[in-house]
Amino acid sequence: MQENELIPHLFRTEYRKIISVLYKLFGIEHIEIAEDIVSDTFLLASETWGQKGLPKNPTAWLYTVSKNKALDFLRRNKVFLEKITPEIEKTETTSQEIEIDLSNKNISDSQLQIMFAICNPCISTEAQVGLSLNILCGFGIEEIADAFLSNKETIYKRLQRAKEKLKTEKIKIELPNQHEINSRLEAVLTTLYLLFSEGYYSTSQNTTLRKDLCLEALRLNLMLTEKKETDTPIVNALLALMCFHSSRFEARTNQSGETILYEDQNINLWNIELINKGEYYLNRASQGNQLSKYHLEAAIAYWHTQKSDTIEKWESILQLYNKLLQIEYSPITALNRTYALSKANGIKEAIFEAEKLNLADNQFYHSLLGNLYSNIDNIKALQHFQAALKLAKSKADQITISNAISRLIVEKENNKS
Amino acid sequence: MKEFLLVFRRDFVLNEVQSSPEQLQAMMKPWQDWMGSLAAQNKLVNSGNRLASDGRVIKPNSVITDGPYVEIKEAIGGYIIIRANSIDEAAELSKDCPILSIGGNVEVRTLVPMD
Known part of the structure; x- marks a missing residue:
């Protein structure tokens, strides 16, 4: 690497x-101290590495410098030390020798605890996703703005406001107790789901960034399955869903970033390893008797990894959509259900049902x-495709619809001659 | 938008024979598709429940009888709650209910919110 x-x-x-370890150390009320220390560390790295050349182990260098900076800060600020040491003493060591533990285990434990602190209903879900990207995934403000198709100032303000809110609400960086964990997990999973969707369905043309968002959501979700307390069926269901969707990542866009429809995808580009992982997590999700929307969506996504059009496939997908809509209505689910209906029960019935949907906009x-x-x-x-083209916002969608229109027109010409 | 209770009634005696899993599946499909259709229109408020055929009717003076099918031939087999602009629309939505194809009927009632 250069x-x-x-x-x-x-x-x-x-x-x-x-940042996770330092956040945990200083607590939510002093996160700016943690942020300053890490920023200073990276600033110092870019200055000294440029002059003196790279250290042997750059990662270890960063850990040592940030640790020392944190310790310096604590020593210099006796008042602060006295205030927060009672907290630290309980968990770490004596006030004289504070250990800053940058082991893998403490890093992932801290990240998990921060995940619960951030995914708190007291801040908006948009802010939860933004903070997760920033703190748990190390995305800069500019990248987040790019992902949300927004500008830097808006995102910066949104994140600052959210951090202030977490401070005033005195949110603790800790794992909720066993009774609370399931209800708190819901908010965490919603955020991970949004983070993944942001990458998977975003209209942003930056495909690398979009893929990164999906991978980050997968990584965080995987972390939840690795901890006994959070390894629940519903967590596994969401992970299965992400694996199945991600398996088609290489197949769903061409080199110029245009969408390739499911029917036209090259199966050889589907990632078998991710499909197998998806099946593994879907099996783990089916323990217990909880049936969440993630279970249903994962099961639908599983059927989509079976390319051949069997009656069983589309009947299963239709019934899964029927159930999903009863748990949670959304226009896109209603439309997908109607497509499955056309495959399972016939096109005539699907047209009849589609026209009831009242989604002309x-x-x-x-x-x-x-x-x-x-x-x-x-x-x-043709009328419907033209209406769709008028409403389409992303370039990828416009191209897809225009292609459908030209296919229809070509057929019309062929039929004439 | 108002909410409406749809009550499904049918003759329980007719269907005493034990159905195979395949037959059950075939019986369920029209129901699942119909409920899915209502949900796809965002008109389903509550998927309700199916009711078993046995029941008890409690009357004053501690009189308990089996029922209600002994007295009412058309027993309640289930219910759902839907959302519609008017009772006429709710009735219109009920026209595709699978209960109608097995000789049953649907009763549509407006829910009165408790204040």
């Missing part, structure tokens, strides 16, 4: 580890009807 790439790389991989509603009407009533199909 020297000028090393610091950004280390920033991405190490920032989040050091949704581009995907028109795309669905355009598809259903194709070869049945091509004039109607």
